[in-house]
Amino acid sequence: MAEAGLSVRNLRTHFFTKxxxxxxxxxxxxxxxxxxxxxxxxxxxxxxxxxxxxxLGLIDPPGRIVEGSSIRFAGEELTxxxxxxxxxxxxxxxxxxxxxxxxxxxxxxxxxTQMIETVQAHLKVSGSEARQRARAALVQVGIAxxxxxxxxYPHQFSxxxxxxxxxxxxxxxxxxxxxxxxxxxxLDVTIQGQILFExxxxxxxxxxxxxxxxxxxxxxxxxxxxxxxxxxxxxxxMGRTADIVERPxxxxxxxxxGSVPSQNTRGHRLAQIPGMTPSxxxxxxxxxFKARCPIAIDKCNEMPALEAHRAGQLARCWRAAx
Amino acid sequence: MSATPLLSLRGITxxxxxxxxxxxxxxxxxxxxxxxxxxxxxxxxDLDVxxxxxxxxxxxxxxxxxxxxxxxxxxxxxxxxxxxxxDQDVASxxxxxxxxxxxxxxxxxxxxxxxxxxRLCVSEIVGEAPRVHGLVARAGQAxxxxxxxxxxxxxxxxxxxYPHQFSxxxxxxxxxxxALAVRPSFIVCDEAVAALDVSxxxxxxxLFMELRDRLDLTYLFISHxxxxxxxxxxxxxxxxxxxxxxxxxxxxxxxxxxxxYTQALLAEVPxxxxxxxxxKPIAGELPSPLDPPTGCAFHPRCPHAMAxxxxxRPALREVAAGHIxxxxxxxx
Numbered sequence: 001m002a003e004a005g006l007s008v009r010n011l012r013t014h015f016f017t018k019x020x021x022x023x024x025x026x027x028x029x030x031x032x033x034x035x036x037x038x039x040x041x042x043x044x045x046x047x048x049x050x051x052x053x054x055x056l057g058l059i060d061p062p063g064r065i066v067e068g069s070s071i072r073f074a075g076e077e078l079t080x081x082x083x084x085x086x087x088x089x090x091x092x093x094x095x096x097x098x099x100x101x102x103x104x105x106x107x108x109x110x111x112x113t114q115m116i117e118t119v120q121a122h123l124k125v126s127g128s129e130a131r132q133r134a135r136a137a138l139v140q141v142g143i144a145x146x147x148x149x150x151x152x153y154p155h156q157f158s159x160x161x162x163x164x165x166x167x168x169x170x171x172x173x174x175x176x177x178x179x180x181x182x183x184x185x186x187l188d189v190t191i192q193g194q195i196l197f198e199x200x201x202x203x204x205x206x207x208x209x210x211x212x213x214x215x216x217x218x219x220x221x222x223x224x225x226x227x228x229x230x231x232x233x234x235x236x237x238m239g240r241t242a243d244i245v246e247r248p249x250x251x252x253x254x255x256x257x258g259s260v261p262s263q264n265t266r267g268h269r270l271a272q273i274p275g276m277t278p279s280x281x282x283x284x285x286x287x288x289f290k291a292r293c294p295i296a297i298d299k300c301n302e303m304p305a306l307e308a309h310r311a312g313q314l315a316r317c318w319r320a321a322x
Numbered sequence: 323m324s325a326t327p328l329l330s331l332r333g334i335t336x337x338x339x340x341x342x343x344x345x346x347x348x349x350x351x352x353x354x355x356x357x358x359x360x361x362x363x364x365x366x367x368d369l370d371v372x373x374x375x376x377x378x379x380x381x382x383x384x385x386x387x388x389x390x391x392x393x394x395x396x397x398x399x400x401x402x403x404x405x406x407x408x409d410q411d412v413a414s415x416x417x418x419x420x421x422x423x424x425x426x427x428x429x430x431x432x433x434x435x436x437x438x439x440x441r442l443c444v445s446e447i448v449g450e451a452p453r454v455h456g457l458v459a460r461a462g463q464a465x466x467x468x469x470x471x472x473x474x475x476x477x478x479x480x481x482x483x484y485p486h487q488f489s490x491x492x493x494x495x496x497x498x499x500x501a502l503a504v505r506p507s508f509i510v511c512d513e514a515v516a517a518l519d520v521s522x523x524x525x526x527x528x529l530f531m532e533l534r535d536r537l538d539l540t541y542l543f544i545s546h547x548x549x550x551x552x553x554x555x556x557x558x559x560x561x562x563x564x565x566x567x568x569x570x571x572x573x574x575x576x577x578x579x580x581x582x583y584t585q586a587l588l589a590e591v592p593x594x595x596x597x598x599x600x601x602k603p604i605a606g607e608l609p610s611p612l613d614p615p616t617g618c619a620f621h622p623r624c625p626h627a628m629a630x631x632x633x634x635r636p637a638l639r640e641v642a643a644g645h646i647x648x649x650x651x652x653x654x
């Protein structure tokens with residue numbers, strides 16, 4: 001993989017709780033090239049958000065990135081970086097967009113105060129120049145009358161507008177990587193369409209790499225170049241979007257796709273996955289999906305490796321070829 | 323609709339009024355001019371639901387769909403308009419008839435975390451209402467709760483547990499069991515699967531369909547998720563800023579959407595389609611119901627808006643059999 005992008009190897013983020021060790025992320029490998037959009041798909045508790053937080057070094061105790069994990073960004077090892085260095089990278093080189101824009105925005109400060117502060121945190125520029133940058137970022141995400149909007153408080157914005165402001169803040173320093181954690185989940189479909197449209201355009205224009213974390217396969221199907229599906233802390237399938245959607249190999253991916261209601265499923269039962277996601281505190285030995293898997297065999301008591309079963313399509317399943 | 327509808331709404335309107343508070347009154351004495359604010363959440367809604375039918379009610383947040391659902395479930399009183407149940411005006415019901423209606427219409431809520439009392443165990447959550455209403459004797463309650471839990475796919479042994487011991491999907495099943503425990507015939511589902519993971523959502527959707535067949539239930543299924551509504555509904559009503567703008571049988575609506583808002587909504591639904599999509603979103607956002615646009619409420623966002631749309635509100639009129647839509651384009 002080219003050194004320009006992000007390269008994650010054997011990422012393990014564990015939470016050391018009183019009840020035991022929760023292996024939220026347990027051996028994740030993937031790459032994201034500049035300008036590429038990777039969709040990271042999984043249900044609650046699959047470790048997709050913790051993976052995103054790990055990249056930005058936002059894991060708080062009792063969580064910890066375990067020894068032996070590697071996150072290389074533009075040739076630099078982030079797991080070994082000092083806190084000051086991480087602080088310099090965060091927001092400037094790698095930015096994050098959260099599900100709830102109010103996690104990004106301070107409710108008691110005006111938008112201009114927050115955006116100018118963000119600009120000046122990484123760049124020694126004058127207030128008026130910082131304001132110009134802030135204004136340009138708001139225009140970039142499609143906010144009308146930016147001068148007026150800069151003087152407003154977050155509560156004066158609708159949910160969709162707040163998320164646009166949060167995206168504008170993420171874009172202020174023209175980061176080379178954006179980690180977006182379910183940024184459209186709380187929004188209406190028409191607003192979600194607008195945001196997806198802006199993100200697609202921005203990544204294409206500025207060659208920014210994007211990791212789009214979501215539980216909704218349908219959202220990333222139209223957006224991402226590649227998709228990685230996570231289950232119980234591991235990637236179980238990864239490949240080009242078209243391959244994953246049309247020819248999934250892992251039974252969990254197949255189940256997820258079958259669970260999506262649509263016109264074709266009218267009047268029929270949805271192909272549901274029985275049971276529920278296992279507790280991370282007591283994961284079974286071997287494949288974590290075996291208890292819910294319709295095609296499990298004895299061999300599934302051993303953990304399968306994430307291997308290419310077709311060109312460019314990897315799956316963690318003994319029966320991927322079946 | 324041929325036979326008498328199970329539920330019939332005529333001109334249902336709901337206004338929420340925020341009165342001028344004491345501080346405002348004092349300020350007014352000095353000429354501040356604070357006035358009470360009025361939000362018309364639901365305006366002039368006519369809708370019939372036939373027995374055994376699943377009607378999907380779709381709209382963006384703030385369009386009034388949940389308010390309408392609450393009025394139908396009898397939780398909120400309407401400001402104006404008439405609602406009849408089995409051909410009887412709800413307003414003129416006797417006390418006994420009213421109780422029967424209230425038991426017959428039950429609601430399932432969006433948030434399975436907020437809608438269950440954390441201090442009650444499952445046998446109380448599910449069993450309290452049927453016991454109070456005399457559907458089951460105290461001695462038979464445990465057995466009855468176990469049957470109800472079994473019906474929604476939960477182990478009867480769970481009845482001594484508390485809500486925090488369950489996952490989101492299981493909690494939603496408890497909420498369904500609670501609604502079913504008073505043997506309703508009409509269920510209002512307000513975003514009942516929105517908070518669930520995709521695989522759990524599929525399980526709950528399948529459960530809704532099974533229960534419909536087994537218990538002859540009628541649903542008003544409120545959702546912002548068109549894919550879910552398309553999967554489940556016989557008819558679909560689209561709501562925008564408090565008004566119904568289009569009603570049609572589900573097949574017809576998804577094949578031939580008439581209203582520009584419906585067309586825009588359908589275009590935005592994320593699809594499991596490998597083709598890289600080019601997003602062409604509709605501009606703007608839902609206007610504030612505090613200050614709704616004149617004429618057709620959708621005109622500021624509509625790609626086909628004409629001068630007439632700004633001044634005259636289009637009426638709902640039939641564009642095909644059983645398909646009504648409120649748009650001036652249909653007059654041309």
